[in-house]
Amino acid sequence: MLTSIQLSAMLTLQDGMNTKVNPAWLGAGYAYLRAAMIESVEGIEHHGWKWWKAQHKDLAQLQMELVDIWHFALSDILINYAGNIQQSADTIAKELASGRKHVTFDGKNYDFTQQDILDNLELMAGLCAAKRFDVPLFIQIVEQAEMDSDELYRQYVGKNVLNFFRQDHGYKEGSYIKIWQGQEDNEHLVEVLDKLDIGLADYSDQVYLGLKERYPN
Incomplete structure (x- = not known):
């Protein structure tokens, strides 16, 4: 199960990336659940x-x-809680701790622990189309895709930090170097992640630092 430290770290990173794209993102009306669908x-x-x-x-x-x-x-x-990271983290943690295995959609009750991953992905798409997101269902799908909470956290932080790193090093302007020492930045990221303990309180900062140390000056 995702820890409170992990939830807060991911929500902080997400808010930071969204703010980088648009400082007024909370009120911009972006269709995030359409994208999830x-x-x-x-x-x-x-x-x-x-x-x-x-x-x-x-x-x-x-x-x-x-x-x-x-x-x-x-x-x-985050939008539902006006950008409040603590309230958002508490809500996710409560959903994760609920042990709920069912979701009701269009008047029908689904036990997602008894469905295969394709049926669950389809159910998640339908919920997102109806502007709903179900955390326990999502975690069930994550597990069916052979990931655990730690791996979700590891991959999430990695991708988010890499996006930050690219932006900070000229990605938007076209000056970013994607291949260093014969490897794409994604490959460097994997090597950095493999060397770090995800339990670190400053895990995301250490991922960024690891990329920075490798990036050509």
């Missing part, structure tokens, strides 16, 4: 669902879609 459908595509043709499940891409969905979900939750 689209990512849910893309997750279905990466898993494969077509019975009339051979398909290969791309687990890494599916996990990446889930990390993206979490970015949008955190944004929506």
Whole structure:
């Protein structure tokens, strides 16, 4: 289960990235749950669902879609609490601790622990289309995609910090160097993450520092 430190860290990072894009993002009316709905459908595509043709499940891409969905979900939750990180974290923690295994949608009760990942991704897409996000359902899908809470946190922080790092080093202006020493920045990120303890209180800062130490001057 995600810890209070992890929740606060992710919400702080999300608020920071959204503010970087638009300082007035809380009132901008961005359709974050629409974005989460689209990512849910893309997750279905990466898993494969077509019975009339051979398909290969791309687990890494599916996990990446889930990390993206979490970015949008955190944004929506922050909006619901006017940007209050503590209230947002408390709400998520309460949902996670509830042990709830059901969700009611369109008058029907779904036990998402008894559904496969495709049915759950479809259910999540439907909920997002109805402007709802269900945290326990999402975590069930994360587990079905062979991730645990720590891995969700690790990948989320990694992607968020890399986005910050790119912006700080000229990504928008076109001066950012994406390949260093024969490796793309994503590959450097993986190596940095592998060397760090996710239990660090300043985990995200250490990820940024690790990238900065590798980046060419």
